[in-house]
Amino acid sequence: MNIKLNSKHIKLLLLVLICLSNKVTFAQEQQPNVLWVLTDDQRYDAIPAFNKMLHDRENSALGYVESPNVDKLADMGTTFINTYCQAQGCAPSRASMHTGRYPFRSGIYQFEYFNNNTDNSYPLLPEEMASLGYQTMHVGKLGVRIKTLKEGKAVNYDIYENDISFKQLRDDMLPEWGKTPVLEEINGIKLKKPLRNITYFKDADGTVYYKSEELERDNPQFAGMAKEAFEKYDLFYKYNDKKNQPQSVFNKGVLSGVSPQPAGKTRDGLYTTAFVDFLKSENTTFKMGSGKFNGVDTTKPLFAHIGYDFPHTPVLPPKNYRDRFAKIKYNIPELTKEEFKSMAKAFKKRVTTSYSDDFTDEEKQKMVQDYYAFCAYGDALIGEAVDAFIKYSEKQKQPWTIVYVCGDHGWKLNEHGSIAKNTPWEIDSHNPIIVVSSDKTKFPAGKVVRDLTEFVDISPTILSIAGADVTSNKYKHLDGLDLAKIEKGTAPVRDYVIGESHHSIGPRAYIRTKDYMFSVRTRPNSTRGENMQWALNTTYKELDPALFNTKIDPNEINNLAYNPEYKNIAKKLQKKLLDIVIGDGRAEINWGGDNYGKNPKAIGTKVYRNNSTPNAHDYNLDLN
Numbered sequence: 065m066n067i068k069l070n071s072k073h074i075k076l077l078l079l080v081l082i083c084l085s086n087k088v089t090f091a092q093e094q095q096p097n098v099l100w101v102l103t104d105d106q107r108y109d110a111i112p113a114f115n116k117m118l119h120d121r122e123n124s125a126l127g128y129v130e131s132p133n134v135d136k137l138a139d140m141g142t143t144f145i146n147t148y149c150q151a152q153g154c155a156p157s158r159a160s161m162h163t164g165r166y167p168f169r170s171g172i173y174q175f176e177y178f179n180n181n182t183d184n185s186y187p188l189l190p191e192e193m194a195s196l197g198y199q200t201m202h203v204g205k206l207g208v209r210i211k212t213l214k215e216g217k218a219v220n221y222d223i224y225e226n227d228i229s230f231k232q233l234r235d236d237m238l239p240e241w242g243k244t245p246v247l248e249e250i251n252g253i254k255l256k257k258p259l260r261n262i263t264y265f266k267d268a269d270g271t272v273y274y275k276s277e278e279l280e281r282d283n284p285q286f287a288g289m290a291k292e293a294f295e296k297y298d299l300f301y302k303y304n305d306k307k308n309q310p311q312s313v314f315n316k317g318v319l320s321g322v323s324p325q326p327a328g329k330t331r332d333g334l335y336t337t338a339f340v341d342f343l344k345s346e347n348t349t350f351k352m353g354s355g356k357f358n359g360v361d362t363t364k365p366l367f368a369h370i371g372y373d374f375p376h377t378p379v380l381p382p383k384n385y386r387d388r389f390a391k392i393k394y395n396i397p398e399l400t401k402e403e404f405k406s407m408a409k410a411f412k413k414r415v416t417t418s419y420s421d422d423f424t425d426e427e428k429q430k431m432v433q434d435y436y437a438f439c440a441y442g443d444a445l446i447g448e449a450v451d452a453f454i455k456y457s458e459k460q461k462q463p464w465t466i467v468y469v470c471g472d473h474g475w476k477l478n479e480h481g482s483i484a485k486n487t488p489w490e491i492d493s494h495n496p497i498i499v500v501s502s503d504k505t506k507f508p509a510g511k512v513v514r515d516l517t518e519f520v521d522i523s524p525t526i527l528s529i530a531g532a533d534v535t536s537n538k539y540k541h542l543d544g545l546d547l548a549k550i551e552k553g554t555a556p557v558r559d560y561v562i563g564e565s566h567h568s569i570g571p572r573a574y575i576r577t578k579d580y581m582f583s584v585r586t587r588p589n590s591t592r593g594e595n596m597q598w599a600l601n602t603t604y605k606e607l608d609p610a611l612f613n614t615k616i617d618p619n620e621i622n623n624l625a626y627n628p629e630y631k632n633i634a635k636k637l638q639k640k641l642l643d644i645v646i647g648d649g650r651a652e653i654n655w656g657g658d659n660y661g662k663n664p665k666a667i668g669t670k671v672y673r674n675n676s677t678p679n680a681h682d683y684n685l686d687l688n
């Protein structure tokens with residue numbers, strides 16, 4: 065047959081081809097289900113795959129670590145190995161992830177409650193995902209202290225449509241530990257007066273132990289209860305001889321112990337169960353404790369966020385994990401007099417308030433063994449959640465993406481002599497991200513990206529995965545970059561990452577390049593909105609500087625801030641950092657409560673701004 069095509073035919077053929085290609089494009093761009101997993105206070109060195117990428121060995125510098133499930137995610141996806149957090153405290157770090165903004169742009173620096181009624185407020189990540197057509201769900205710890213104003217008062221504000229929060233589970237006393245909002249009686253015996261916020265441990269057989277000096281003093285029939293739990297669970301509480309706080313059965317901060325519950329039945333185990341039950345309960349409801357929750361809606365793409373509590377204190381790995389790690393001997397970092405002497409004042413203060421270098425060798429071993437045992441246990445839970453998520457997506461024939469963020473910040477295990485977080489030191493700040501996609505052209509399997517990346521990248525990355533054009537005006541407020549573009553080499557290359565955190569060390573900002581970490585104080589006091597240019601005008605000494613050459617001193621021991629050989633480097637880093645965090649769109653807000661989140665009166669809306677060096681944040685820094 066002889067076919068002659070005229071121009072009309074050709075036009076028709078072209079139209080058919082365009083329609084076909086559109087259809088193909090549409091099929092590729094079907095919105096994937098997104099699972100975002102975040103752990104709490106997890107050091108990057110708990111993950112063998114990360115140690116391999118950074119140090120060419122599987123173990124931590126301290127010794128054996130185990131995480132087969134996250135290692136598998138690294139094999140399946142792309143690891144952004146040089147990712148740093150914006151603030152080394154739970155609340156400000158999580159705010160930077162959810163807002164996609166640097167602390168100095170959002171005005172959220174510490175543990176304060178904030179509201180979304182200021183003129184620098186924008187919808188948060190899950191709200192944007194909902195407007196892109198997603199159902200949004202969260203289970204576990206959230207740590208985003210958002211409120212909204214109603215008739216002049218700050219009221220609770222839900223950012224996820226479906227939220228199985230730890231508070232609900234705790235109020236039902238389902239997990240192995242928690243705090244009772246109000247305790248009025250124990251085993252039918254009325255207390256002398258109701259007590260608030262009492263820590264409890266709950267055994268597998270249902271026995272509950274309360275830990276309160278006041279409880280035992282006022283109600284002598286319960287004397288010895290805290291001691292009984294202390295012995296039964298082999299607890300080791302934080303103590304501090306420098307601050308005259310001896311070890312006691314009433315201390316805070318469980319650094320080591322055995323979980324009162326078996327694996328799977330702990331707080332994190334319950335989060336995993338809740339997530340699995342959510343996925344199983346298609347278009348119906350399911351129960352957990354006294355709560356009734358909506359299951360997954362199969363007509364929409366899913367955005368799910370699991371906030372695990374592990375390995376945050378109380379460090380309570382289940383017995384089978386603990387027993388295994390108890391046999392391992394770890395190398396414990398030590399603090400030298402020279403290091404302590406050269407520390408910036410802010411670092412010294414933090415080390416002193418959580419000093420651990422005088423713990424006994426046995427105590428140090430225990431806190432390290434249990435920390436990594438807890439991480440290994442949590443890894444198994446992540447594996448379970450990930451498997452259920454992939455299985456659900458495959459059953460629904462939906463594409464999927466997993467974003468794993470290793471800790472909201474890190475944690476010291478006697479590095480610099482301290483058991484704590486909150487500083488810009490590497491071990492508190494380095495938190496790699498893995499992105500795994502069912503579409504291997506997007507985040508290639510087994511790829512390691514070594515460019516500098518930050519937590520503000522999480523929001524634009526997830527929004528892009530969901531199909532948003534994050535380069536549009538609507539998203540102009542986002543401070544980060546799309547990790548997909550960084551992987552493809554089409555995003556600006558960063559010479560530095562920056563952050564600012566005020567908790568425990570006072571107002572302090574940091575800048576990190578491939579070779580240096582530099583940090584300085586940013587404010588004269590904690591009152592927001594006053595004297596905002598203080599750091600630009602004060603003396604170098606008042607800035608309390610810290611400078612480390614991470615190339616020759618990766619553990620950041622020798623503070624070079626006053627070393628004449630580094631004078632020019634320090635000067636350049638100081639200028640760049642302060643031009644950005646003080647001068648490039650800084651926002652400060654007196655939220656109205658306090659900076660510690662003890663008072664949730666988040667009614668302040670006036671944004672104090674400083675813009676003395678606009679566009680200083682341009683990704684470029686030449687130190688030569």
Ligand SMILES: [Ca+2]
Nearest residue numbers: 104105154472
């Ligand atoms: Ca944390």
